[in-house]
Amino acid sequence: xxxxxxxxxxxEKKEQKNKTEKKDNPMRKISIEKVTLNIGAGEAGPKxxxxxxLLEKITGKKIVITKTHKRNTFGGxxxxxxxVKITLRDKEKIEFLKKLLASKExxxxxxxxxxxxxxxxxxxxxxxxxxxxxxxxxxxxxFDVCVTLExxxxxxxxxxMKNKIGxxxxxxxxxxMKFAKDELGIKIVEREEE
Numbered sequence: 626x627x628x629x630x631x632x633x634x635x636x637e638k639k640e641q642k643n644k645t646e647k648k649d650n651p652m653r654k655i656s657i658e659k660v661t662l663n664i665g666a667g668e669a670g671p672k673x674x675x676x677x678x679l680l681e682k683i684t685g686k687k688i689v690i691t692k693t694h695k696r697n698t699f700g701g702x703x704x705x706x707x708x709v710k711i712t713l714r715d716k717e718k719i720e721f722l723k724k725l726l727a728s729k730e731x732x733x734x735x736x737x738x739x740x741x742x743x744x745x746x747x748x749x750x751x752x753x754x755x756x757x758x759x760x761x762x763x764x765x766x767x768f769d770v771c772v773t774l775e776x777x778x779x780x781x782x783x784x785x786m787k788n789k790i791g792x793x794x795x796x797x798x799x800x801x802m803k804f805a806k807d808e809l810g811i812k813i814v815e816r817e818e819e
Contacts, residue, residue: 651777655742655796655804658775660718663691664768665708675763676709679751682760684721686711722809725770728753732812733805742796744805745771774801 662684664676673690680688691708713721726733728748738744749767752759759765774796781788805811 652794653776655774655776655800655808657718657722658714658773658779660713660722661710661771661773662713662768663708663710663771664766665691667707669706673706673709676766676768678760679763679766680709680711680768682763683751683754683757684711684713686713722770722772724754724756726809726811727755731810732814735802735813735815738798738801738805740798742774742798742801743772744774744801745769774804 662680664680666673666676677688677690680686688709688711690706691710693703693705693707695703725748729746733744733746737746747767747769748754750765751757751763751767752765776794776796778794779790782790802813806813
């Protein structure tokens with residue numbers, strides 16, 4: 626009986642030690658890898674050109690045109706331009722993300738977080754972003770914002786020889802939500818308030 630009590634105490638001490646190590650471990654620190662802005666126009670033409678102008682105006686960076694990968698049953702040809710996107714990295718990503726979050730009043734739905742620790746939200750109208758004025762040439766267009774999070778050591782997934790990230794090192798939904806609350810000051814709500 627006394628041995629079992631001693632063993633339980635040892636196990637509890639070990640668990641507490643592991644919890645404190647997880648908090649202090651620099652390899653567990655979460656950071657933002659990139660912020661991607663995307664507008665799906667659906668087809669080439671004036672809508673795609675307006676989307677291209679909008680992203681270039683907002684970010685001041687060169688955009689990438691997204692194309693279809695294969696022919697679909699609805700008559701869409703391969704390599705047909707259907708949208709535009711831009712990826713922000715380095716210091717500009719955090720400043721720009723804070724602007725975008727301000728347009729959403731720093732509120733994001735709980736369902737916007739995925740199981741890999743990333744989160745996405747939509748901007749209904751670009752004029753909601755602070756400092757951006759309405760352009761009559763562009764009209765009213767919205768776009769999607771995807772924020773990709775990472776931990777130190779995540780570069781193994783970008784190697785030519787594909788390696789996987791261990792289960793314990795993955796970013797969970799709860800970890801991403803905690804990071805968003807603490808670092809970015811986001812308020813997570815159950816559903817969007819009107």
